[in-house]
Amino acid sequence: MIRTGAQYLEGLKDGREVYIDGERVKDVASHPALAPIVAAKARMYDLHHEAEAAPKLTYSDADGIHSVFQQPPRTQEDWHRKWAALDLLLQDLGGVATRMGDETIGEMWSLQDGRDILAGIDPRFADNIDRHIRDVIVKDPFHVSANTDPKGDRSRPIEQRDPDMMIRVTKETDKGVIIRGAKFETAAPYADQAYLKPTVGAWTDEKESIHAVGCIVRMGAPGVKHICRAGFAHVGDPRDNPIASRFDEVEALVVFDDVLVPWEDVFFYRHTRAAQQVRATLHRYSAFPYVLRLLYVADAMIGVAMWNARQTGLEKLQAVQEKLADLVCYREGIRAHLAASIALAEPSPAGLLMPNQSILYAGRVMACSQLPVMMHAARELIGGQICVTPDAAQFDGEAGQWLRKFYTLNDQWDADDRRKLLAYARDLLNSGYAGHRLAFVQFAQAPHFNHLAAVYKSFDFSGPLDFVKRAASLSDKVDGASVKPVGKAAA
Structure with missing residues (x-):
């Protein structure tokens, strides 16, 4: 079929x-x-x-x-x-x-x-x-x-x-x-x-x-x-x-x-x-594959930054490792939200299983709002050559002998591999297409304020309210039971 x-x-x-x-x-x-x-x-x-x-x-x-x-x-x-x-x-x-x-x-x-x-x-x-x-x-x-x-x-x-x-x-x-x-x-x-x-x-x-x-x-x-x-x-x-x-x-x-x-x-x-x-x-299911895409974008940023560190011999520097760790934390944060939304999934009115709404929407906020920061972290790891490397035709042309000389790093990394990595990094992080994709991510399912509104409406406030009510010895006249998550109350 x-x-x-x-x-x-x-x-x-x-x-x-x-x-x-x-x-x-x-x-x-x-x-x-x-x-x-x-x-x-x-x-x-x-x-x-x-x-x-x-x-x-x-x-x-x-x-x-x-x-x-x-x-x-x-x-x-x-x-x-x-x-x-x-x-x-x-x-x-x-x-x-x-x-x-x-x-x-x-x-x-x-x-x-x-x-x-x-x-x-x-x-x-x-x-x-x-x-x-x-x-x-x-x-x-x-x-x-x-x-x-x-x-x-x-x-x-x-x-x-x-x-x-x-x-x-x-x-x-x-x-x-x-x-x-x-x-x-x-x-x-x-x-x-x-x-x-x-x-x-x-x-x-x-x-x-x-x-x-x-x-x-x-x-x-x-x-x-x-x-x-x-x-x-x-x-x-x-x-x-x-x-x-x-x-x-x-x-x-x-x-x-x-x-x-x-x-x-x-x-x-x-x-x-x-x-x-x-x-x-609208997004109680579709937010999952949307956020999942950003996991692969994070993998692309980690991959291009790590390959650059290995090409240039900077992988062992602590400052480089810390920046790479920032990218890894972003990536693993996305994965954790997705995995947890499945592990704590909720039944829907139609008998389907929807990802845990509060966790999924919180993951969407994290993945989308931190993407610009992570893209810049990847740019810093790759350095200025991302924006100054000549186009591929120059490597083929009359000036190619000089480009091959200055873009060859060692016996393992020749000029062609160096150019390919920088071209990929530029298209991922620095090109007109990269800017287009960044704007797309910020608005594809809704603007940021709507992402936050979805978190607010799906989160169960009764737990924190009850905890503080007990911890602060608030009177029984104080009632927070009316604050319920949309995912459970109106699902």
Whole structure:
């Protein structure tokens, strides 16, 4: 039941409207800005069919064989298998790709957790949730998340802005709803479908809103237009951009120009309470693979810094070891939060097993907020050559004899290996692509204040309150029982 890479590529030939560098893309899979990351996703599909990898990437049920990445988690072992599967994939690809589908399907599981709440608001759409989750398992589409609206001038109330600044329903028909607006999305130009939902609430006491809509939109549907940012993959020599040339996940402003969404693809509509429920629980599963990606980013920083220390003979210096230890503590901090969130996982209303919410969200804050600090620590370990090393063409040219002389370190480390390491380090830490990725991490699931809000709402304050109440001999009139974690109280 799992698609092959060829089937995925064939599915992209649906006449989708994609624009990049001021021109319409004729073939998404072959355009130089998109081809490398499309090939990475195709490789993800093909890997499931290889004899050695298949047992680690698949599971079976009455309907056939399916991807571990799409499997709703019900046990701790399910989470450990997902972790091992991502490790296998990224090791095979030789780098980190964030939007591959496994990190967005969790948003659908969150939707299923709130199914009864949504059914109580409007029972028409509840069955759509169950069917779509099953469709993802059986049909194995590349499923992404449609989240951030342009929003416009946020100092004004919604009704005073251009109404298209936030996705809205303009018309109801017998076939479905017609939507207008736009979303910024990663990987949408080469995905099959997106889960579209409102951004964090702009509602106060409104019970209904045309902007309160959650649905599945096909990325090749009529009226869907993908206007991509400039890519990194096809700019310059790949030898100088060893990461960007392979793993640039091109974002796009996806315009929905009177797009028909069939009723069977609608999960909620009009009711602001439904939209707020969805936003409150959106990342309870998807935060795990998102934070897990940063574990591999940490490994890349440790690896490039340690190789540099060994190349230059500075590995035994205490100051260098201390800096490397800082990177290791960051890396192990991420791993500890992920492991603990599985070990203390919590049952969900839909019968799934969600990572411990407080621990997972705290890990996300740590991983995201400390990434800029750790990137700079890695830069310090590598030194100034990261920003002054000439491009690869210079090593091949007339001046190459001098570059080979001054970039050769010893019999073990020649100029070619030295240049390759510095080029990788630059693309990881210091290039335009590196800056883009850093900004992406800070906002991909929400800005920092929302990360902190998730921690606040999921942490159980009753333990610390009770401890201090007893330790300070506070009277029984003081009651902290009302402070409960969202993960337990509203899960």
